Amino acid sequence: MRNIHCKVFGHDYKVTRHVTYHVKEYTCKNCRRELTTNGNGNLIELTPKFREINDVLERIHYKRILRLNKHRSNQTQKKSTLRIA
Numbered sequence: 694m695r696n697i698h699c700k701v702f703g704h705d706y707k708v709t710r711h712v713t714y715h716v717k718e719y720t721c722k723n724c725r726r727e728l729t730t731n732g733n734g735n736l737i738e739l740t741p742k743f744r745e746i747n748d749v750l751e752r753i754h755y756k757r758i759l760r761l762n763k764h765r766s767n768q769t770q771k772k773s774t775l776r777i778a
């Protein structure tokens with residue numbers, strides 16, 4: 694009965710996934726209960742529906758980071774070219 698620990702001491706959540714900078718998924722390491730952050734920054738139960746939403750969010754977030762990195766490396770290249778010239 695691992696849930697007894699949670700009832701007495703409360704859940705012991707660990708971040709299991711970084712979806713975006715603001716949205717994360719948490720799992721209680723005792724009872725495996727899962728939570729996520731919703732659009733308002735509140736913690737809510739991680740239902741299959743929210744897991745789906747997080748999958749989409751993660752994909753959008755990842756693409757944005759890729760684009761930013763690409764943009765940044767282009768700028769660095771330009772700067773170093775200027776320095777050489």
Ligand SMILES: [Zn+2]
Pocket residue numbers: 699703704705721722723724725726
């Ligand atoms: Zn728990």
